[in-house]
Amino acid sequence: MTLTQPAAGIPVRTATARTVLMCRPEHFTVSYRINPWMHPEAPTDTSLALRQWEVLYRTYLDLGFDVHLVDPIAGLPDMVYAANGGYVLDGVAYGARFQFDERGPEGPAYMDWFRADGFEVREPVSTNEGEGDFLLVGETIYAGTGFRSDAASHDELRRIYGREVVTLKLVDPSFYHLDTAFAVLDSRGGPDSVAYLPKAFDDASRAILEERFPQAIHVNDEDAAVLGLNSFSDGRNVVIAARAVDFERQLRERGFTPIGVDLSELLLGGGGVKCCTLELRR
Template sequence: MSQTAQAPIEAPERTQHLRRYLMCRPEHFTVSYSINPWMEPANPTDTALAVRQWQKLYDTYIELGHTIELIDPQPGLPDMVYTANGGFLIDGVAYPPKFRYEERQGEESWFTQWFRDHGYEVRGPESMNEGEGDFLLAGDVVLAGRGFRSSDDSHRELARIFDREVISLTLVDPRFYHLDTALSVLDPVVAPGETPTIAYLPGAFDDDSRRILEERFPHAIRVSDADGSVFGLNSASDGKHVFISPRATGFEQQLRERGYTPVLIDLSELLLGGGGIKCCTLELRGAER
């Protein structure tokens, strides 16, 4: 008796949504202190290489039609390249950072002024937070990380300012100290009420947070520890193209199976400071006069 082979399930066609990002050239990048497990001041860094790798990311965004704004790098602030930590912005309102570590607190005024100069209404902050490093917009809700950097009070402050549901997720692995190192929103634009696809590293979260993610995002991509440990989830997406580390080979295949187009960008030098593609990419929503 012959059996008819089942046709493979076709991945949905993905739609690109052009984005506007804020970036900062790593002209002063180095690792002179340690505020996360990736930073080893004893190991040499190559600033010129960091700039070349960053430039590749910048050029790729431009080639694919995205708009890039730049904030000027400042001497003595080597982590300013990680602009995702510089704020969280929706509908022309900017919520600037209030960094946990003194080494990064000098960045706060520069980001705040940039937002004002580009037409954003600046609100807060009163509470410790590290911007889009810990706050990710997922459809109608904000996913908010806690456990290492941003405080619970910042989650409540965020909910008041933006009048959106904020879902708190607890990070438990020091290597994944920001939410954007362990979770990526793959659909930056969805219809109201629609649930976007996300990808996440289960082991980076506590049991309660994993349950929340499973309930709220049942079709999420669960990424392996091997891909998470090379910062595969520290990625940016325009809904079609997903910009990821070339070392996250399993995640690359998972994305292809879902109909996304992986774009491989090597930021290995910037990983020495504990940052990757998403860390260097702050989404700008609204404003600009």
């Protein structure tokens, strides 16, 4: 195998194979409206959603990921957004408790899967939407609130995992989960290990991000509008929305390898790459 020398000043990035949970969008449609992206009056194409999702699934396999699948359930069209199904760290799965009744049954369905796969499951008390709002950088959990997950769930995270939990408040309803406005590029941490959309956060949260990640990538409005930040990285390869072209450029300049995929049909439900991906950390 021939290794190419990176250009001067560009960091050398290291990939780490991931273990993830996904759910095929066999029942995907937009039949209700619980976020600004959803328009139930507009048609959706379940077969197209499946084909696009399959490309993401195959991309992960090609990257050497260990991909697990949870069975989709009829009547739960948003179950494809597996990231919201819980938060898994240190072999412990903290279950989801959804803000809206339409998604409520997803929480128990995912907890059943976690138990069957050998995880210790902690039942949620507070409203939370899993890894959609909880992202690990280094040893710190960054936890979103403002639209879906209640700040009280951040206290539950602290008790369960014994980690530092930093609260970030979202203020733009189009970016209602943390993973729509904040991307972890290198889970080991560091000043350049994330990307985010500054305007999605309140002033106090922006100050935290600026202090902790002074070399972070800031995406533009166009890339944010196609959920470009809703991406998933193994530390070197970053799977992103294919239309997030400036984000792709910035990633390459930082030594990452962006891989664009088209999930435009699932975007109609308000989700992208990361929404379809729940990381399993034993």
